[in-house]
């Protein structure tokens with residue numbers, strides 16, 4: 181039986197259809213939308229929490245969505261070791277739900293930034309990056325106002341020591357320069373995983389980099405990794 185993928189829709193999600201398109205039409209995977217009031221995830225093998233402005237980003241991005249009914253089921257799903265990918269607002273929701281450590285601040289320059297960026301894959305030891313050689317540079321767009329990832333020094337050291345930093349902002353040549361770190365994230369962090377390595381949160385949008393027509397199809401490498409993992413699991 182083939183894997184079934186779920187894309188969660190909150191009031192204010194706006195990258196849900198991009199994610200569905202990437203999974204269903206580009207990756208040809210069986211994909212379904214899940215409303216934020218759904219609670220039954222028993223037939224789902226992979227959860228994607230997409231980007232957007234859930235609840236209008238009131239209070240803080242993700243702070244209200246974290247209390248949507250589906251989140252209890254997402255936490256159970258994640259705690260069973262099943263794969264969860266949060267992209268942009270999805271990453272923010274995972275942080276607010278306590279499934280990933282740290283927090284988001286407004287971008288350093290206090291502006292919404294929408295552009296192509298380069299990110300360096302730091303580890304292939306996750307089911308999301310198993311097909312990506314560490315050190316590879318992916319071109320993936322960003323579109324956010326609150327993507328300035330932060331954490332305290334002890335937590336940062338844990339992320340570094342546990343190989344939980346999955347992506348860092350870099351230049352085209354793969355150097356993690358200050359200039360490439362456009363939003364001010366600590367240690368150029370663009371994406372992290374949990375210690376169990378089944379939850380990935382990332383600010384750049386791989387679902388918007390799945391066709392050459394969009395400027396890059398580098399994001400496909402992440403979805404290919406997940407689908408291969410599900411096929412052998």
Ligand SMILES: NC(=O)CC[C@H](N)C(=O)O
Nearest residue numbers: 231232268269324325326
């Ligand atoms: N594309 C998105 O997910 C937008 C993220 C977010 N709510 C922000 O601007 O910070």
